[in-house]
Amino acid sequence: MYLDTVCLNVSSPAPPPPPASPVHGTAPDIAGQDLANPTALLLSAVMMLRHMGLQETAGRIQTACFHTIRDRQVLTKDLGGNAKCSEFTAEICRRIQDLD
Numbered sequence: 356m357y358l359d360t361v362c363l364n365v366s367s368p369a370p371p372p373p374p375a376s377p378v379h380g381t382a383p384d385i386a387g388q389d390l391a392n393p394t395a396l397l398l399s400a401v402m403m404l405r406h407m408g409l410q411e412t413a414g415r416i417q418t419a420c421f422h423t424i425r426d427r428q429v430l431t432k433d434l435g436g437n438a439k440c441s442e443f444t445a446e447i448c449r450r451i452q453d454l455d
Contacts, residue, residue: 419450
């Protein structure tokens with residue numbers, strides 16, 4: 356058995372968990388500048404939570420993300436706004452708390 360097969364549990368009888376990862380590059384040109392749009396990361400987390408059976412939590416995060424974008428008040432530059440990544444994320448967190 357090869358090392359990669361052992362590490363990846365390829366021969367395991369149980370299916371491996373699905374990957375939960377945003378599909379995008381690493382954007383080294385904006386690293387450390389608080390400019391990235393975290394939506395792909397957050398929606399990947401939503402998919403992971405749904406897989407884990409945490410439907411309500413996943414739904415709250417998804418709703419907060421979509422409503423933040425829909426309302427167009429706090430958007431990152433790539434979405435047409437001027438907010439930093441931290442400001443956009445804080446708005447999503449605020450909306451999640453408001454759903455309680």
